[in-house]
Amino acid sequence: MAEPLEVVSGVHGVIVRVVGRLDAKSVPALLAQCADVRASGRNLIVNLSRVEFIASSGVGTLLSVAEEFRKAGRTVRFASPSTPVLTVIQLLNLEPFLPIDSSEEEAERALPA
Amino acid sequence: MTERKTKVVWSIRWIVAVAAVLLTAGAVASVGTVAERNTRRALTAEIETRLLLDARTLALASTGAMLGDYPELTLHPLAKELLARQPELTVIVVADNQGVVQGHPDVRSLGQSYSLPSRLLPIEDARRLARGETLGEDGGTLLAAVPVTHPDGRRLGLAVVGMPRSYLDRVITDARRQQIAVLALFLAAAVAVPLILVSQLLRPIAALRHGIERIGRGELDRPVVLRDRTELGLLAAAINQMALELKRAQADLVERERLAHEMELAQRIQTSLLPKGTTRAGAFVIQGYHRPAAEVGGDYYDVFDRPDGTIGVVVADVAGKGLAGCLVMSMVFSLLRAYRDGIASPSSLLAQVDRRLAETLQPGSFVTLFYGVLDPSAGRITYASAGHNPLLRYRARDRSVALLATRGIPIGAVRGGAIATTLEDRKLDLEPGDVLVQYTDGVNESMNARGEQFGLERLGQTVAAAAGGGASSVIEAVVSAIGGWTDNAPPGDDETLLVIAHETQADANTAAGALSPGDSEELLRQARGQGRTWTLPARMEALEGIGAWLRSCPPAGALSERELALLTTALYEVCANIVEHGYREDPSRSLDLGWVSDGRGETMFLVRDDGAPFAPPAAADLDFGDPGVRSKGRGLGLQIIRRATRQAAYFPGTREGNITVLRFPSPREEAQRGRTP
Numbered sequence: 099m100a101e102p103l104e105v106v107s108g109v110h111g112v113i114v115r116v117v118g119r120l121d122a123k124s125v126p127a128l129l130a131q132c133a134d135v136r137a138s139g140r141n142l143i144v145n146l147s148r149v150e151f152i153a154s155s156g157v158g159t160l161l162s163v164a165e166e167f168r169k170a171g172r173t174v175r176f177a178s179p180s181t182p183v184l185t186v187i188q189l190l191n192l193e194p195f196l197p198i199d200s201s202e203e204e205a206e207r208a209l210p211a
Numbered sequence: 212m213t214e215r216k217t218k219v220v221w222s223i224r225w226i227v228a229v230a231a232v233l234l235t236a237g238a239v240a241s242v243g244t245v246a247e248r249n250t251r252r253a254l255t256a257e258i259e260t261r262l263l264l265d266a267r268t269l270a271l272a273s274t275g276a277m278l279g280d281y282p283e284l285t286l287h288p289l290a291k292e293l294l295a296r297q298p299e300l301t302v303i304v305v306a307d308n309q310g311v312v313q314g315h316p317d318v319r320s321l322g323q324s325y326s327l328p329s330r331l332l333p334i335e336d337a338r339r340l341a342r343g344e345t346l347g348e349d350g351g352t353l354l355a356a357v358p359v360t361h362p363d364g365r366r367l368g369l370a371v372v373g374m375p376r377s378y379l380d381r382v383i384t385d386a387r388r389q390q391i392a393v394l395a396l397f398l399a400a401a402v403a404v405p406l407i408l409v410s411q412l413l414r415p416i417a418a419l420r421h422g423i424e425r426i427g428r429g430e431l432d433r434p435v436v437l438r439d440r441t442e443l444g445l446l447a448a449a450i451n452q453m454a455l456e457l458k459r460a461q462a463d464l465v466e467r468e469r470l471a472h473e474m475e476l477a478q479r480i481q482t483s484l485l486p487k488g489t490t491r492a493g494a495f496v497i498q499g500y501h502r503p504a505a506e507v508g509g510d511y512y513d514v515f516d517r518p519d520g521t522i523g524v525v526v527a528d529v530a531g532k533g534l535a536g537c538l539v540m541s542m543v544f545s546l547l548r549a550y551r552d553g554i555a556s557p558s559s560l561l562a563q564v565d566r567r568l569a570e571t572l573q574p575g576s577f578v579t580l581f582y583g584v585l586d587p588s589a590g591r592i593t594y595a596s597a598g599h600n601p602l603l604r605y606r607a608r609d610r611s612v613a614l615l616a617t618r619g620i621p622i623g624a625v626r627g628g629a630i631a632t633t634l635e636d637r638k639l640d641l642e643p644g645d646v647l648v649q650y651t652d653g654v655n656e657s658m659n660a661r662g663e664q665f666g667l668e669r670l671g672q673t674v675a676a677a678a679g680g681g682a683s684s685v686i687e688a689v690v691s692a693i694g695g696w697t698d699n700a701p702p703g704d705d706e707t708l709l710v711i712a713h714e715t716q717a718d719a720n721t722a723a724g725a726l727s728p729g730d731s732e733e734l735l736r737q738a739r740g741q742g743r744t745w746t747l748p749a750r751m752e753a754l755e756g757i758g759a760w761l762r763s764c765p766p767a768g769a770l771s772e773r774e775l776a777l778l779t780t781a782l783y784e785v786c787a788n789i790v791e792h793g794y795r796e797d798p799s800r801s802l803d804l805g806w807v808s809d810g811r812g813e814t815m816f817l818v819r820d821d822g823a824p825f826a827p828p829a830a831a832d833l834d835f836g837d838p839g840v841r842s843k844g845r846g847l848g849l850q851i852i853r854r855a856t857r858q859a860a861y862f863p864g865t866r867e868g869n870i871t872v873l874r875f876p877s878p879r880e881e882a883q884r885g886r887t888p
Contacts, residue, residue, distance in 0.1 A: 104498035119755060121751075121754075121755075121783070121787075122751060122787070123751060123752070150758075151755075151758060151776075151779065151780070151783075152780065153780065153783055153784065153848075154780075154784055154847035154850075154851055157841075157847050157848075157851075158845075158847050161835075161841045161842070162841065162842045162843075164841075165219065165838055166842070176337035177801040181772050181773060181776055182779070182780070184775070185773045185776045185777055186777070186780055186851065188849065189777060189854050189855060190835070190847070190850055190854065191620050191835070192835060194833060194835075195841060205248065
């Protein structure tokens with residue numbers, strides 16, 4: 099099984115790629131990773147293109163990460179969400195609260211330099 | 212256009228005539244053949260004998276003359292006279308012993324010599340001949356020669372007489388011609404007699420045919436008139452009898468059809484008065500059941516909304532069946548509808564109905580009627596009963612069954628408003644799980660093969676056993692119990708049930724509420740029966756298989772990727788909730804997933820568990836505009852379930868355990884699909 103999180107350093111921030119399921123089991127690791135990035139004062143790109151399944155806990159995590167970054171005055175972008183992720187986000191009308199980009203590159207461009 | 216084929220008719224009279232002709236001709240021909248042979252033999256013998264006798268007479272007459280000196284002077288006239296008498300003779304000769312002709316009709320032949328032809332063919336029968344006599348044929352002439360003898364025995368000469376054979380043939384031909392004439396006469400008679408006879412005998416057939424054709428056209432009042440002493444007379448009588456019976460049968464049929472039509476009309480009126488479907492008001496579900504008897508009874512029930520938000524329920528039984536009972540029933544129906552909004556007290560309303568109905572009700576006919584007003588918000592019913600069967604109450608708290616009777620007498624039973632003193636309003640508080648059942652005699656008095664009634668005790672037991680499943684379960688159970696009791700015999704009386712159930716359905720989606728706990732049990736049984744269930748242990752890891760299971764269900768094949776993602780998530784959320792809160796992640800426990808299709812494109816997914824039931828939180832939309840809501844992330848699972856499905860209903864504590872039913876796809880997703888095909 100692939101490692102659920104890939105973390106790489108981008109030009110203007112850290113890129114976290116989520117692989118596989120985003121449910122109660124995988125949520126704590128993502129939350130911890132995001133907290134680390136926020137603590138380091140860098141911006142964040144969460145790549146959701148390889149998420150096969152998202153549960154409500156996953157959605158909650160995305161919302162709270164966005165909220166915490168906003169409060170901390172940092173930026174988080176969500177790059178190329180897979181169909182399951184996008185579907186649930188649209189179902190709950192969460193687009194206004196989750197900044198979405200169609201690719202990692204676009205997300206990079208959207209980050210403040 | 213119809214193609215008409217000319218049918219060949221074989222005339223009986225001609226068949227008989229031809230048969231008679233053939234038979235007669237055959238008989239006459241065979242008789243004629245035998246007769247002709249005999250005639251020819253007899254005629255031949257007779258003519259030969261006559262010829263011989265002529266010769267003998269001639270010889271005897273010649274004896275005297277031959278002894279004289281000039282025999283020719285006597286013999287010539289003698290021969291001439293013989294020829295004159297028998298002109299068919301061609302030879303008449305008397306010759307002396309020297310062969311000189313002494314007697315001959317022709318004078319010129321006298322004195323000439325004559326001798327019998329030497330090669331005379333003898334004629335077979337020689338027994339008639341005396342000595343010296345000859346009978347024979349020579350060159351087509353029959354000859355008879357007799358010696359002329361002196362009394363002392365001396366031979367004086369020979370007398371010869373002959374005639375042509377053709378004379379004989381002519382005589383025979385004459386005889387045959389006579390026979391043919393007789394034959395022809397017989398043949399003519401053989402044609403004519405049967406023709407006339409059969410024509411006479413068959414003349415009545417035309418009359419019979421016309422009679423039968425009249426019957427065929429339906430003119431049954433004109434009998435076949437026939438005075439006939441043969442079998443045809445009997446036939447005519449039989450046809451008339453048949454017409455008479457046809458007429459009777461026709462009259463019976465018309466009467467039966469009229470009755471059937473009346474019954475159908477009554478049934479249609481009755482059915483049209485009955486409410487359709489299930490009524491839901493708050494936590495209450497009101498459902499009726501009616502099964503008409505073959506001969507329409509006078510049962511009727513009604514459920515209606517009152518302007519103050521309460522619900523009126525009626526069960527009535529009219530004494531009297533058929534159209535008459537049905538008309539009384541519709542009068543009751545109309546009176547109730549007229550007064551129901553204006554009169555709040557059930558007993559006052561019944562008294563008013565009694566006053567108005569007494570004007571038209573026939574003496575002896577009456578109506579028993581239960582009328583209740585249910586206040587769903589207060590959970591209370593106020594009712595009055597005019598002589599109707601006691602109300603059956605099931606109380607969930609102690610699982611008790613009670614029959615609640617009142618003093619009310621039937622409407623129309625006593626004239627003059629006496630009913631008002633017997634009617635009273637009763638109030639009953641209904642708690643969650645409580646069930647009220649009002650019914651008619653057809654239910655509790657339905658009989659088994661031994662003539663025993665189903666009875667109120669059995670009814671109470673049946674209701675108590677099914678009450679947990681809600682109104683539809685109760686009706687289903689009572690109907691099936693009666694079916695078992697009567698061995699599914701057609702009902703002798705109308706069977707009517709009205710069930711009011713305080714159902715504790717916790718519905719996560721308030722907009723849709725068309726399912727009862729009993730329905731959910733039935734859906735689960737269906738899914739199991741069709742092998743459409745999957746059992747998994749109560750572990751969070753096990754829920755990762757939901758996606759794969761869904762893809763193996765045929766209805767998923769029709770879903771878009773979006774819809775499948777939503778369905779997977781919604782089912783996961785339901786199951787995660789059960790595993791986390793219902794089972795507290797105890798892997799020794801298990802839950803079942805299943806699906807059923809309603810055949811109209813809607814699929815229902817079921818989740819069954821027997822963990823601790825939980826109260827679903829209030830189903831309000833989350834306000835994501837509130838940062839607090841966003842950071843807490845609470846209630847997202849329920850939001851996903853609500854929005855992804857058409858209906859999500861949770862039935863805790865059914866006989867099968869807790870059942871969650873998800874209807875899919877959601878209207879929202881269908882709209883989405885419509886936008887992006």
